[in-house]
Amino acid sequence: MARPLDWQLATVAGVHDETDAVRSFSLTLPAWTGHRPGQHVDLRLTSEDGYSVERSYSIASEPERAPEVDITVERIPDGEVSPFLHDVVVPGDRLEVRGPIGGYFVWEASQPGPLLLVGGGSGVVPLMAMIRHRARAGAMNPTRLLLSSRGPGEIIYREELDRLSATQDGFQVAHTLTREQPPGWSGYARRIDEAMLSEVLDPLGREARVYICGPTALVESAANALVRIGLAPSQIRTERFGPTGT
Numbered sequence: 001m002a003r004p005l006d007w008q009l010a011t012v013a014g015v016h017d018e019t020d021a022v023r024s025f026s027l028t029l030p031a032w033t034g035h036r037p038g039q040h041v042d043l044r045l046t047s048e049d050g051y052s053v054e055r056s057y058s059i060a061s062e063p064e065r066a067p068e069v070d071i072t073v074e075r076i077p078d079g080e081v082s083p084f085l086h087d088v089v090v091p092g093d094r095l096e097v098r099g100p101i102g103g104y105f106v107w108e109a110s111q112p113g114p115l116l117l118v119g120g121g122s123g124v125v126p127l128m129a130m131i132r133h134r135a136r137a138g139a140m141n142p143t144r145l146l147l148s149s150r151g152p153g154e155i156i157y158r159e160e161l162d163r164l165s166a167t168q169d170g171f172q173v174a175h176t177l178t179r180e181q182p183p184g185w186s187g188y189a190r191r192i193d194e195a196m197l198s199e200v201l202d203p204l205g206r207e208a209r210v211y212i213c214g215p216t217a218l219v220e221s222a223a224n225a226l227v228r229i230g231l232a233p234s235q236i237r238t239e240r241f242g243p244t245g246t
């Protein structure tokens with residue numbers, strides 16, 4: 001059995017579009033040790049001349065899907081790795097992957113109590129692993145996802161989130177659309193702020209466990225707002241994607 005930091009050759013079992021700029025890849029791993037929701041993998045691309053680049057991608061799927069894991073990648077137009085994954089990789093291809101990595105930003109259904117998940121854009125990916133795992137495990141703990149997206153077409157996993165929200169097992173999703181709202185939109189229409197977090201947190205109570213993931217600026221402002229609301233920093237776990245200042 002491979003150790004998490006050994007590279008292994010994953011086979012791309014499937015590819016599907018989540019939005020115009022976001023695509024999911026199902027990877028089958030030959031020696032997967034299993035993961036905890038919130039962990040990520042590292043992916044390495046090596047060109048013929050030996051130049052190689054590595055990037056981290058959160059695992060989107062629940063551990064119950066092992067040895068298949070999904071990653072969900074936003075295409076950064078001037079990026080090195082994400083355009084390659086979007087434009088070149090097709091089912092049957094092999095990719096070098098290692099993991100699972102990370103032990104801090106994880107939640108498992110064995111952890112009881114209310115859960116607040118806050119995501120910005122592709123920051124929803126590790127939160128989705130938690131949400132899918134929660135549903136598969138039959139956990140009924142009150143759970144809310146506050147998801148910030150730019151516009152209606154950019155909401156990642158929208159249909160699945162709506163479906164899971166409709167099952168009435170204690171999971172609910174609240175959306176905020178920061179740049180473009182469709183006619184009749186009844187969700188939030190601004191960046192995540194203290195008043196919004198307070199409203200979403202209210203039914204869960206101040207003891208909720210919180211996970212925040214997204215661009216650095218969103219993560220920091222949401223965590224600071226929750227501390228101002230009265231949560232202890234020890235209740236809040238954060239994961240930052242993308243460069244500082246975004």
Ligand SMILES: Cc1cc2nc3c(=O)[nH]c(=O)nc-3n(C[C@H](O)[C@H](O)[C@H](O)COP(=O)(O)OP(=O)(O)OC[C@H]3O[C@@H](n4cnc5c(N)ncnc54)[C@H](O)[C@@H]3O)c2cc1C
Binds near residue numbers: 240
């Ligand atoms: C723990 C962890 C988990 C991650 N999980 C995911 C995931 O599930 N899905 C996902 O899509 N990404 C995820 N990322 C980000 C990912 O690792 C890459 O940084 C991202 O795909 C961009 O790589 P690139 O090679 O395409 O762009 P690069 O060549 O690295 O960057 C090109 C340009 O884009 C800017 N840039 C880089 N990243 C971002 C970004 N996220 N947003 C805006 N601008 C950016 C850079 O500053 C640069 O100007 C994660 C990062 C970390 C640290």
